Amino acid sequence: MKNKMFCYQCQETAGGKGCTVSGVCGKKPDVAGMQDLLIYVTKGLSTVTTQLRKEKKSVDKTVNHLVTMNLFTTITNANFDKEALSRRVEATLDKKTELLMQVTDASSLPEAAFWRGEPDEFETKAASVGVLETENEDIRSLRELITYGLKGLAAYTKHANALLRDNEDVDAFIQSTLAKTLDDSLSMEDLIALTMETGKYGVQGMAELDTANTDRYGHPEITTVDIGVRKNPGILISGHDLKDLEMLLEQTVGTGVDVYTHSEMLPAQYYPAFKKYPHFAGNYGNAWWKQREEFEKFHGPILMTTNCVVPPLASYRDRLWTTGATGVPGIRHIDGKYGETKDFSPMIEQAKTCEAPEELETGTLVGGFAHEQVFALADKVVDAVRSGAIRKFVVMAGCDGRMKSRDYYREFAQKLPKDVVILTAGCAKYKYNKLPLGDIDGIPRVLDAGQCNDSYSLALIALKLQEIFGLQDINDLPIVFNIAWYEQKAVIVLLALLYLGVKNIHLGPTLPAFLSENVTKVLVENFGISGIGTVDEDLTKLIGNA
Amino acid sequence: MRAHVDQNDCIGCGLCVATAPDIFVMNENGKAQAITETTEKNHQLVREAIEGCPVGAIQEKEHQEENR
Numbered sequence: 001m002k003n004k005m006f007c008y009q010c011q012e013t014a015g016g017k018g019c020t021v022s023g024v025c026g027k028k029p030d031v032a033g034m035q036d037l038l039i040y041v042t043k044g045l046s047t048v049t050t051q052l053r054k055e056k057k058s059v060d061k062t063v064n065h066l067v068t069m070n071l072f073t074t075i076t077n078a079n080f081d082k083e084a085l086s087r088r089v090e091a092t093l094d095k096k097t098e099l100l101m102q103v104t105d106a107s108s109l110p111e112a113a114f115w116r117g118e119p120d121e122f123e124t125k126a127a128s129v130g131v132l133e134t135e136n137e138d139i140r141s142l143r144e145l146i147t148y149g150l151k152g153l154a155a156y157t158k159h160a161n162a163l164l165r166d167n168e169d170v171d172a173f174i175q176s177t178l179a180k181t182l183d184d185s186l187s188m189e190d191l192i193a194l195t196m197e198t199g200k201y202g203v204q205g206m207a208e209l210d211t212a213n214t215d216r217y218g219h220p221e222i223t224t225v226d227i228g229v230r231k232n233p234g235i236l237i238s239g240h241d242l243k244d245l246e247m248l249l250e251q252t253v254g255t256g257v258d259v260y261t262h263s264e265m266l267p268a269q270y271y272p273a274f275k276k277y278p279h280f281a282g283n284y285g286n287a288w289w290k291q292r293e294e295f296e297k298f299h300g301p302i303l304m305t306t307n308c309v310v311p312p313l314a315s316y317r318d319r320l321w322t323t324g325a326t327g328v329p330g331i332r333h334i335d336g337k338y339g340e341t342k343d344f345s346p347m348i349e350q351a352k353t354c355e356a357p358e359e360l361e362t363g364t365l366v367g368g369f370a371h372e373q374v375f376a377l378a379d380k381v382v383d384a385v386r387s388g389a390i391r392k393f394v395v396m397a398g399c400d401g402r403m404k405s406r407d408y409y410r411e412f413a414q415k416l417p418k419d420v421v422i423l424t425a426g427c428a429k430y431k432y433n434k435l436p437l438g439d440i441d442g443i444p445r446v447l448d449a450g451q452c453n454d455s456y457s458l459a460l461i462a463l464k465l466q467e468i469f470g471l472q473d474i475n476d477l478p479i480v481f482n483i484a485w486y487e488q489k490a491v492i493v494l495l496a497l498l499y500l501g502v503k504n505i506h507l508g509p510t511l512p513a514f515l516s517e518n519v520t521k522v523l524v525e526n527f528g529i530s531g532i533g534t535v536d537e538d539l540t541k542l543i544g545n546a
Numbered sequence: 547m548r549a550h551v552d553q554n555d556c557i558g559c560g561l562c563v564a565t566a567p568d569i570f571v572m573n574e575n576g577k578a579q580a581i582t583e584t585t586e587k588n589h590q591l592v593r594e595a596i597e598g599c600p601v602g603a604i605q606e607k608e609h610q611e612e613n614r
Contacts (some may be wrong), residue, residue: 004564012600014561021566022555024600292576293556311558313576402557402601 005029006132009148010076011401017513025077026311033126034085035074038131039147041089042070043182044112045096051113053102053172059099062439064171065161065338066095071154072223072325076487077288077308081327084121107127110182121185136231139515142191143181145491149198150174151214152492155240155306156327156453160205160212162243162338167208173201192522199499202492206456210371213242218272219372221451225269226282227434228362230258231353235347236284236298237477238291239306241324242271244342248303249477250275250345257351260284260289262302262428267450270368285360287400287430295320297358301347303334307487319354321347336383365431365433367448370424370457375464376419380443382468385478389440391419392543393479397455397493398428399486405463405509406431409484409534413446420543421445423461426452426493428484455493459500474501480542481505482532484511506542547606549580549592554598555603562595562604578604 001368008018009023019025023032046067049059056223070088073079093116100113101108117125134140153215153495157170174356180186180194214220235257237245245259245268252259258281261268266283274280285294290299295316302319304326311328312320321344322336384390393415396409413422422432422445429448437445449457466474483505485494491512498520504527511531523529532538549569551562558576562569567589570578584592586605596604 014600019561020562021598022559023562024559026559028564289557302573311576314574404555404601 002243005032006130007032007035008131008368009488010449011145011251011399011510011512012403013513016510021416027080031080031085031131032125034040034089034121037122038070038085038089038092039074040112040125041092042067043178044110044115045092045099046178047109047182048099050176051106051109052099052264053176055104057102059172061166061171063095063099064166064168064175066092067536068154068157068161070327071151071174072158072306073327074480075151075155075307075325075489076311078306078325079327079515080311081329083329083334084327084333086122089122090119097536101427107464112182119531137516138188138518141514141519142188142195145197145512145516145519146177146191146195148488149195149202149495151200151488152493153202155502156205156209156492158372159241159243159353159453160209162210162241162483163216164339165208165212166416167204170201170205170208173197180355185333185466188518194322196494196499198493199497201494203456203499205478205492206453206496209453210394210456213271214372215273215387217242217246217534220267220270220368220370221373222366223270223368225266225365225367227281227284227360229284230261230281231356232256232258232279233351234258234260234281234284234298234300234357235351236260236262236295236300236357237460237484238288238302239324240264240453241305244303244305244323247342248344249280251483252279252348253277255279255348255352257300257348260298260357262294263308263430264306264451267364267367267448267454268452268471270370273516274470276417283365284357284397287427289400289402292362292422294360299352299357300310300351303344303347313355319350327448336509361432364442366446367433367450369447370449370454371460371464372456374447374449374461377443378464380441380464382446384441384443389419390421390443391417391422391478393421393477394542395423395458395479395481396428396432397423397425397449397452397458398484399451399452399490400427400484401432401486401509403509408509408532408535410435411481412538415535415539417543418445421447422489423447423449423458423479424450425454425458426490431484452493455496459497462502463500475503482538482542483507484509502527504528504530506530506532547584547608548582549596550605550607551578551580551586552603552605553577553579555599555601555604559600561598561600565595565598566591
């Protein structure tokens with residue numbers, strides 16, 4: 001029986017192999033098809049822009065923004081709106097047609113550069129441009145690994161762009177690499193090299209975003225965050241985009257409405273610039289996948305600035321709002337160009353009519369250990385390592401998800417010996433950030449650097465420690481990697497770490513379905529990548545005995 | 547026998563509904579539930595749904611348990 005769809009880009013893919021009937025994420029076959037088509041036409045556009053650059057012609061940054069936003073909308077749990085995706089396909093086809101006219105030599109361009117179609121032809125075309133069209137399993141695997149890494153890189157690039165920071169090298173690389181995933185002349189070796197290069201640009205993209213965020217909002221600092229509620233009505237902001245948060249905070253000044261952070265917005269609490277708002281309240285809830293029950297209890301509007309969006313329950317549908325790359329059919333979307341102020345007033349007016357949030361829990365969280373804060377504590381950390389008070393660091397950054405097997409990460413954190421410190425970033429932290437793990441000489445045992453993109457901070461911290469200890473190899477540091485992944489930003493973080501030379505990364509709770517046997521072999525042989533075992537086995541393997 | 551969907555474990559992805567729409571529906575809590583008995587005719591589809599559930603939330607149970 002022919003598949004209704006095929007997608008295997010996230011960790012929860014059906015049977016660990018691929019979603020063929022309906023997406024576990026909730027996306028239906030028609031949405032999956034439209035996403036496949038959007039990727040295809042974006043790759044087609046990229047062959048044209050790459051040719052233009054070869055001919056030394058400039059490509060306007062609005063085209064770069066179109067490419068990155070297109071990729072972002074196909075990230076897991078970002079956009080479920082077939083009509084919105086279809087409009088993106090149309091806009092991309094229009095831009096491609098326009099740019100093709102500027103190309104002098106189109107003779108080497110592939111079919112994807114030239115294909116045009118009307119919206120009523122989209123569904124048919126989508127069925128012929130999916131993942132499985134690449135027959136060779138290993139070539140397919142590498143094309144998809146690269147494409148998903150580029151999706152993650154596109155997301156980080158988008159957030160930098162929203163802060164009016166553009167990097168032409170990164171954009172040119174994203175587009176030329178997308179074009180190469182259509183090139184049948186490339187061998188497995190070529191694509192492996194391209195995968196590593198994608199990791200290199202991953203580092204660059206993450207550096208750009210780090211600069212964009214810290215230039216505008218200051219460097220994250222140690223902060224204690226409340227996880228209870230106040231008495232005013234509130235708006236809950238989720239996702240990763242700090243520019244959206246800035247605009248929301250500005251527009252809610254003096255309205256009597258408080259702003260709370262959710263999931264990956266928690267690290268916004270660590271930035272100095274946002275602390276000046278008295279109505280900036282605490283963090284509400286946990287990682288993305290608990291949102292249905294938590295959004296019900298929040299009572300006020302929820303703004304999704306990025307993934308992860310879970311298809312909403314009827315009980316809070318009319319309180320859910322999307323912006324940026326996110327979209328859900330029938331859910332109100334607030335748009336705005338980079339550099340423009342989005343109008344959140346309808347959402348704020350709605351908030352005023354809502355009850356205050358229901359309290360989920362009380363207490364506090366501590367975070368803010370991005371690179372500058374940790375460098376400021378470098379002497380203390382180095383002393384603790386030299387004295388043996390800190391025997392090891394374990395990087396447990398990444399994504400959280402719904403599989404019960406992820407309880408492994410909570411148990412692993414709980415069972416860690418008391419002389420081990422967890423370095424984290426991303427929503428994987430919610431498996432252990434509320435555990436009473438204590439501190440070592442005043443250094444908390446869980447050091448949260450921030451959002452998943454702040455894995456960049458963890459890389460810088462490792463490189464700094466390598467320098468201080470005078471080590472030749474980053475892998476000689478007392479740092480081990482036990483990473484949880486779910487979606488495509490985790491893929492670019494992984495590729496970035498591999499590019500920086502990190503070996504023996506443990507990746508879980510399952511390995512990606514899009515890694516073929518041979519590609520897995522390459523990653524294992526060259527980088528020592530492995531999956532996870534039991535908690536006790538891995539504690540012995542990774543931490544050893546005191 | 548009727549397939550029973552654990553309402554706490556179910557993530558509401560709709561895979562079982564897509565696999566066997568005559569057997570599973572989404573309820574108002576956004577979770578799946580079986581609305582009919584497992585029969586000789588449909589047991590293959592029920593099996594597919596059980597095996598396809600990404601979080602293992604579906605089990606075969608005696609119908610009386612539903613009325614508890």
